[in-house]
Amino acid sequence: IAGITQAPTSQILAAGRRMTLRCTQDMRHNAMYWYRQDLGLGLRLIHYSNTAGTTGKGEVPDGYSVSRANTDDFPLTLASAVPSQTSVYFCASSERLAGGIEYTGELFFGEGSRLTVL
Amino acid sequence: AQTVTQSQPEMSVQEAETVTLSCTYDTSESDYYLFWYKQPPSRQMILVIRQEAYKQQNATENRFSVNFQKAAKSFSLKISDSQLGDAAMYFCAYRSAYGSYGGSQGNLIFGKGTKLSVKP
Numbered sequence: 001i002a003g004i005t006q007a008p009t010s011q012i013l014a015a016g017r018r019m020t021l022r023c024t025q026d027m028r029h030n031a032m033y034w035y036r037q038d039l040g041l042g043l044r045l046i047h048y049s050n051t052a053g054t055t056g057k058g059e060v061p062d063g064y065s066v067s068r069a070n071t072d073d074f075p076l077t078l079a080s081a082v083p084s085q086t087s088v089y090f091c092a093s094s095e096r097l098a099g100g101i102e103y104t105g106e107l108f109f110g111e112g113s114r115l116t117v118l
Numbered sequence: 119a120q121t122v123t124q125s126q127p128e129m130s131v132q133e134a135e136t137v138t139l140s141c142t143y144d145t146s147e148s149d150y151y152l153f154w155y156k157q158p159p160s161r162q163m164i165l166v167i168r169q170e171a172y173k174q175q176n177a178t179e180n181r182f183s184v185n186f187q188k189a190a191k192s193f194s195l196k197i198s199d200s201q202l203g204d205a206a207m208y209f210c211a212y213r214s215a216y217g218s219y220g221g222s223q224g225n226l227i228f229g230k231g232t233k234l235s236v237k238p
Contacts, residue, residue: 023150031224033226040127041229042209042228042229042230042231042232043209043226043228044228045225047226050224059225062189088161090163091164093227099209105151105168106151106153106165106213107213107225107226108169109162109163111160111161111162112161112162112163114161
């Protein structure tokens with residue numbers, strides 16, 4: 001089934017540990033996004049990538065890094081996890097017209113990764 | 119910067135009745151998209167309905183319809199004949215149609231959500 005796959009679905013880790021959340025899409029979308037969802041705050045953008053090889057910071061980027069080596073994969077890394085990074089993380093993708101700045105349609109979301117930092 | 123406001127943290131509706139969820143947004147752009155996403159307890163984000171700003175006609179999808187008031191920057195969701203399966207968190211979201219350096223990068227800007235309960 002085409003879509004976005006996130007892994008792991010759930011993880012508990014100790015503060016100070018390094019963690020990478022994986023995201024893979026098979027829709028050949030060139031734009032990808034990472035959001036975090038916290039109760040009462042909705043979803044907030046962490047990082048984005050408009051195309052392979054480029055990334056940018058969103059609303060809440062501190063403590064997170066991303067890479068986009070190819071079209072399909074967009075991993076999110078927490079270099080040294082802290083309890084405030086306890087959240088549900090969503091990866092998303094969408095089409096972006098090649099060579100332009102026009103965006104079309106909706107974002108497609110993965111099923112989320114619940115991360116608990118103790 | 120664009121903002122999205124959902125003023126109803128929680129709503130409740132009787133099964134088979136109609137409920138309307140409110141959403142307002144702030145933008146200086148003329149071309150954009152508006153969406154309603156549903157998030158059931160499974161936490162999956164499901165697109166309910168979308169509206170292109172250039173379209174005057176309100177979008178409908180089966181029991182779901184919107185009231186899009188561009189001048190008032192209002193985008194409410196009406197759910198008719200509510201079903202138990204409609205119980206979920208509903209998010210209103212805005213997306214610019216065009217990116218810009220230092221500005222929109224095509225991401226969705228979300229409201230904080232409305233939790234809808236459906237009573238049998």
